[in-house]
Amino acid sequence: MIQNPGFLLTILAFVAVIGPLVFVHEMGHYLVGRWCGVKADAFSIGFGPELAAWVDRRGTRWRIAAFPLGGYVKFKGDMNAASQTDPKWLELSAAERSESFPAKPLWQRAAIVAAGPAINFLFAILILAAFAVAYGESRTPAIAGQVQPGSAAAAAGIEAGDRIVSLNGREMGTFDDIRLYAQIRPGEPVAILVERDGAQFTRQGQIGAVEEKDGFGNSFRIGRLGIAPGDPVIEPVSLWRAPIVAIDRTGDIVRTMVETLGQIIGGGRSVKELGGPLKIAEVSGQAATLGVESFVFFMALISINLGFINLLPIPMLDGGHLLFYGLEAIQRRPVSPQVQEWAYRSGLALLLTVMMLVTFNDLSSFGLWERLSDLIG
Incomplete structure (x- = not known):
């Protein structure tokens, strides 16, 4: 445990x-x-009281501050850490203006x-x-290996062996696509384009909502269609193709962030789901215990x-x-x-x-x- x-x-x-x-x-x-060619006056990791600092030969002050919740680079011509332009930059000598940010x-x-x-x-x-x-790339087909009785998929008439072509018009290339799409949409209506025996048809359904707990006792509500994949397919990834796979995964993560943020702004999700530094600290410790x-x-x-x-x-x-x-x-x-x-x-x-x-x-x-x-x- x-x-x-x-x-x-x-x-x-x-x-x-x-x-x-x-x-x-x-x-x-x-x-x-x-x-x-811009001179940096200061490079700070963290905010607040200075714990340590030194100045390099270019005149940049490198500082480590007490609160590691951010940082900044203050370039010549900046008024503050937010990089607002200092009106006094125009009073600098020509040589200094040439290495300032606003110039x-x-x-x-x-x-x-x-x-x-x-x-x-x-x-x-x-x-x-x-x-x-x-570890390779998961390419498990978007096919229902099993359908859980009483689930959203069962209610929509999905059967084992059906291929999920799309959900609400979004193409499902792999089983991971189904999982990623459904998990952030608990309780939402969904149009499921299904392929069975070479024929395609659409089923209307509603993504199921389940309450789950992780190994640390944290509760969360996620969406489930109620289908399980068939035999997993993991393809090896070569060095040259690895960046492409990584960019695709990054794009999926960003798209999930955008969609989740849109749900919060639109009222589909509670603002209580937003976490801050304390939550990041908690999950950081949890991740560390997992290896x-x-x-x-x-x-x-x-x-x-x-x-x-x-x-x-x-x-x-x-x-x-x-x-x-x-x-x-x-x-x-x-x-x-x-x-x-x-x-x-x-x-x-x-x-x-x-x-x-x-x-x-x-x-x-x-x-x-x-x-x-x-x-x-």
Whole structure:
């Protein structure tokens, strides 16, 4: 039976996940910035009080801070860690202006900003490619080997041996496609295109919803059609094909994130499902107890999450900067400082609100509010 991690292992595992991923993300910004000739004034892993720091020969201050929940690269010409332009950059000497971030062409600024999320995706793709070479690729056909009595598939008239061609119009190439599609849609109606004895027909049904618990006692609601695959098919993956498999898997993960986020925004899922740093810390410790492979795979998932979240078009995030650069490219001039200031303040308020919400959810999942209620009662 899987044992819950202790407090020390949870903290160490969390730092071991977040620290390297933040470093990788910020290193993407830093390396592309250097390639474009921009001087970095500071490179920080974490926020808050400085635990250690040193200055390299280029004048960049490398710092490790107390709270490893993020990081930043502050380039010359930046006013703060959010990369807002400092109006005083124009007062710099010509030589200093030439190595400042605001002086660079639009495409270089966009490349520097996009490099952070891009390297997070690349990091995850390298991990998933290594897993593909080591364990192969699941290519089990999208065929119902067994149909569970009383399940959603049985109610829709699915029989053993039927091939699931598509669900709600989305093609099902493998059995994994069926599982990924159904598990995030508990209780939703579904049109099932079935192939039986060479003929195709459509069945209307509803994806089943089941409550399950993992080895750590965490409950979650997932969707199930109620079919089991036939004999598993695992194909070996060559080195040259591994990146393609990894990119496909990354695309599936990102698509699931987008669809799940859309369900939350649209009200199809509860905002209580959003987790924050405390939940990541908990799951980091749990992954660590399952072994190195599970822990490394979890790092790949978090790296994809980090890249995806940073690309959201929210000011203060990389996606917000890229949005401004897109507007600048369209209107042939930068967005006005007043609009940028308003947007950054709104973005900060939104991020703080989300952080409060996910922290509340995290504490709720730990049973804190129930314990407080018991103490007060």
